[in-house]
Amino acid sequence: MSDKQGFDTLAIHAGAAADPATGARQVPIYQTTAYAFRDADHAARLFNLQEVGYIYSRLTNPTVSALQARIAALEGGAGAVCCSSGHAAQIMALFPLMAPGRNIVASTRLYGGTVTQFSQTIRRFGWSATFVDFDDPDALRAAINEDTRAIFCESISNPGGYVTDIPAVAAIADAAGIPLIVDNTLATPWLCRPIEMGATLVVHSLTKYMTGNGTVTGGVVVDSGKFDWSASDRFPSLSAPEPAYHGLVFHQTFGALAFTFHGIAVGLRDLGMTMNPQGAHYTLMGIETLGLRMERHVANALAVARWLENDPRVEYVTYAGLESSPWNATAKRLYPRGAGALFTFAVKGGYETAVKVVGALKLFSHVANLGDARSLVIHSASTTHRQLTEAQQRAAGAAPEILRLSVGLEDVADLIADLDQALAAATA
Structure with a gap:
């Protein structure tokens, strides 16, 4: 070839x-x-x-x-x-x-x-x-x-x-x-x-x-x-x-x-x-379907990130595909097809609220993986980054109030609805 x-x-x-x-x-x-x-x-x-x-x-x-x-x-x-x-x-x-x-x-x-x-x-x-x-x-x-x-x-x-x-x-x-x-x-x-x-x-x-x-x-x-x-x-x-x-x-x-x-x-x-x-x-x-999958991953991630950014229960979103991101210009220059499908968002209310959001999600799977066809969520500070100090966690973008999303291939409206109900349950 x-x-x-x-x-x-x-x-x-x-x-x-x-x-x-x-x-x-x-x-x-x-x-x-x-x-x-x-x-x-x-x-x-x-x-x-x-x-x-x-x-x-x-x-x-x-x-x-x-x-x-x-x-x-x-x-x-x-x-x-x-x-x-x-x-x-x-x-x-x-x-x-x-x-x-x-x-x-x-x-x-x-x-x-x-x-x-x-x-x-x-x-x-x-x-x-x-x-x-x-x-x-x-x-x-x-x-x-x-x-x-x-x-x-x-x-x-x-x-x-x-x-x-x-x-x-x-x-x-x-x-x-x-x-x-x-x-x-x-x-x-x-x-x-x-x-x-x-x-x-x-x-x-x-x-x-x-x-x-x-x-x-x-x-x-x-x-x-x-x-x-x-x-x-x-x-x-x-x-x-x-x-x-x-x-x-x-x-x-x-x-x-x-x-x-x-x-x-x-x-x-x-x-x-x-x-x-x-x-x-x-x-x-x-790999045979990698191009098709990544296109859908990126489109879903951008839609979810935009919705989260406009939600008053969310402090901030780190997705580089958002115009508000400090890395957006670099992403557009070097990653023209999109900024991937993994990012974090910080919930208002800190550690306790973040953990409640994870517990309330129904469609997002709570697992220590990413890049799956399924949408995934994890609280990095208590799992993948647990072994680090809080200073190291914050430097790595895994502070206690932060949740990591790996946005999958589902219908994006269903993903947003799941996040909406989980945030409502966690902040009720």
Whole structure:
């Protein structure tokens, strides 16, 4: 398939053709652990990375490979590596870049679990993170030092739905000679293609909009293929000899696919964060309707946000698609198809009223997920961001009075009616 074809064509066809053995038109679920080698020489070439093929499903699987090719095409990347979850994808993205004593600079506006992963968990590897407001370019530049190995942000942030000026951040990363990693989960490539804006790597939680039906977990790292890993000695995993492969140098050997091959041959081999083929199959089917779904998600979200903004029981709404949002101009410039379908609103009455609203909703499901066909609600301060201090919660857009909505595909009049009755019940 050509990446010059339209988005919806690629979403259906990229990475997939009729099965040569059976003629099956949908990608089969290759539910197998291992693959037979033709002979000893064939096996040796595969293990030496001298030939591309299938060895063991912790590393490669035909169903997962089809999904990787499809996502790479949609994001405009050179290659992609799928893994078990969005959190796994973040570690997979950092793994070839980091070493003890190295750091990343991350946005303050991140999913609460990511804040915890970066502020707590990665410290056990000897890595660290500095959190900065990415709307302040001077602060971002000042946070980068000689040990910084990546910049990390979300294209559209969870939970507030704020949009990031990716080209501006990418310019800072380029000037520093370090890669920019963008979590594109909330935007999806239908709304935003970070690689075209200067990102080096793109990660997704495929659990969300890409699959779209709340059935599986999955993650992916997409490699732009554009970063020169050999321009300095900062990234020895990619630019120096790899002892486990007899001194092979990934960037020298694989060029634009160096990061992708390292992610499979070292990352999946040693970390084992493998995506299962059935999960890949569900995600492939979900992506076929991604463009149609995202268009409806965005239209519904804008209508709900406008209604909430005009409701006297609501303090404010964070949706970047609203004219009143400080991020509206950036959203119009970089995200012309819309500002996504996830945002927050603050209810008058604080924590207690917010919790009552959640309890009174009937159509919105109270779950710790987003990007489903169903509309979802959560009180982030007591759930997804519970582990953070109140100051961190407010910095992340998850203050105690705030509710996060993931607006689904239902009739928008029904969603508004549900919010109306819940606000009435909570403020009676």
